[in-house]
Amino acid sequence: MTQKIPKLLVKRTSIHGQWSSRWAFILAATGSAVGLGNIWRFPYLTGENGGGAFVLIYLFFVLVVGLPIMMAEIMLGRRGRQSPINTMKTLAEEEGLSHYWQLLGWMGVAAGFIILSYYSVIAGWTLAYIFRTGLGMFVDADAELSTRLFSDLIADPEKLLAWHTTFMMMTILVVARGVKSGLEKAVKFLMPALFILLLVMVGYAMSTEKFMQGIEYLFVPDFDAIAEKNFFSDIMLPAMGQAFFSLSLGMGAIMIYGSYLAQRSSIPWTSVSIALADTSVALLAGVAIFPIVFTYGLEPAGGPGLIFVSLPIAFGQMPFGTFFGCLFFILLMFAGWTSAISLLEPAVTWLVENRSMKRIKATAIAGTIAWSLGLVTVLSFNKWAFSFSFAGQEKENGFFDIFDILTANIMLPLGGLLVAIFAAWLMSTRSTMEELGVGDTLIYRGWRFAVKYIAPVGVIIIFLNAIGIV
Numbered sequence: 001m002t003q004k005i006p007k008l009l010v011k012r013t014s015i016h017g018q019w020s021s022r023w024a025f026i027l028a029a030t031g032s033a034v035g036l037g038n039i040w041r042f043p044y045l046t047g048e049n050g051g052g053a054f055v056l057i058y059l060f061f062v063l064v065v066g067l068p069i070m071m072a073e074i075m076l077g078r079r080g081r082q083s084p085i086n087t088m089k090t091l092a093e094e095e096g097l098s099h100y101w102q103l104l105g106w107m108g109v110a111a112g113f114i115i116l117s118y119y120s121v122i123a124g125w126t127l128a129y130i131f132r133t134g135l136g137m138f139v140d141a142d143a144e145l146s147t148r149l150f151s152d153l154i155a156d157p158e159k160l161l162a163w164h165t166t167f168m169m170m171t172i173l174v175v176a177r178g179v180k181s182g183l184e185k186a187v188k189f190l191m192p193a194l195f196i197l198l199l200v201m202v203g204y205a206m207s208t209e210k211f212m213q214g215i216e217y218l219f220v221p222d223f224d225a226i227a228e229k230n231f232f233s234d235i236m237l238p239a240m241g242q243a244f245f246s247l248s249l250g251m252g253a254i255m256i257y258g259s260y261l262a263q264r265s266s267i268p269w270t271s272v273s274i275a276l277a278d279t280s281v282a283l284l285a286g287v288a289i290f291p292i293v294f295t296y297g298l299e300p301a302g303g304p305g306l307i308f309v310s311l312p313i314a315f316g317q318m319p320f321g322t323f324f325g326c327l328f329f330i331l332l333m334f335a336g337w338t339s340a341i342s343l344l345e346p347a348v349t350w351l352v353e354n355r356s357m358k359r360i361k362a363t364a365i366a367g368t369i370a371w372s373l374g375l376v377t378v379l380s381f382n383k384w385a386f387s388f389s390f391a392g393q394e395k396e397n398g399f400f401d402i403f404d405i406l407t408a409n410i411m412l413p414l415g416g417l418l419v420a421i422f423a424a425w426l427m428s429t430r431s432t433m434e435e436l437g438v439g440d441t442l443i444y445r446g447w448r449f450a451v452k453y454i455a456p457v458g459v460i461i462i463f464l465n466a467i468g469i470v
Ligand code: PFF
Pocket: 032, 033, 034, 035, 036, 037, 038, 115, 244, 245, 246, 247, 248, 249, 251, 252, 253, 254, 339, 340, 342, 343
């Protein structure tokens, strides 16, 4: 009888470098997780999906599906120490599995391009709003003026193109220099600053008339409000999608950052910190925004423009609002920047590894692809706009909405599902236990149970339900 002798594990190192400390990794991964997803996407989805019930389910997904999958992704990344495509290929070979597993990496790269393409357009709005608030355009503005200013911006493809191009160039610049230099320092300072400014916003929200209504809307599930919706496909699917999107899971971003993580750093501990920071920022953003939305009679289900319409009104009213407004959009831009970087990194590392390209060239090529695709989103808010109904919601921005739904609700959860299957069902216990580095403890067992059963079953049921099978 021939017995397969496990290969002696060579401790790999990444050719792209390593984080200088565990903190550097936490900061960078938090930089990836905290972004427009928390401050722009979370509030508007919450508003479209009726508030508290959506928030509750989102939190549930972060905890029982997102967190274990994040640990799995970091673990795979650190074990493979290459671009997600090559990491999956190497690990599959090592575990005696099909080389088709690298397709998981490819799907991630594709999702990264699509997300970055529209992410950059929205980040472009943020750039525009730095100047708009800084120039005092919202001083004493009412809901009508703020709504009109936003509509004027998105109706103008030339402006959107200019800001989208600027933001993509900024992203290319950082990725070309290597993710580690600069990013660490920037995030260390900017994340706490963003956090504090959000607290200032919450402070302002507390002074508005409808503060309690906003809090209730966010934290008290109102099942009557969503009675007409299909609970699984209309609430659970977008909530799950938001959990994946916000935590940067399912496309290799966290995996590639994990590949730069030192061997001795604790994966469970770092994952909990990242998820906690990410979730707090999203909730704070919600607490800051909804009281303003209600106080000024705006529509919570107003769609992707929600924060760009609501927050400037508040800045126009509060003391030093021009300063705070400008600062807020600067910090939001940085938060988006550090996320955009992680969306491009998996593709760039693959080009460097497999096409022996210089990082600069690889980044220029990958960035240009994402930029070109972004033109579709630019036009989807004006010339190419069309509407359709999804999850009981009227979506008005054609291709942008399609890209967003396709990636957040389908590709990322599918990527996460495959990561879970790979890590818990196919990789040997020996490998995962060795890599996770906590021994055969309760943490290990809890993690394994969650990635083996809870996460896959959760994702599969929601998928099947969304297509009408269960
Ligand atoms: N997590 C980022 C945000 O919330 O803005 C967006 C994102 C980054 C999604 C990286 C996916 C990803 F891989």
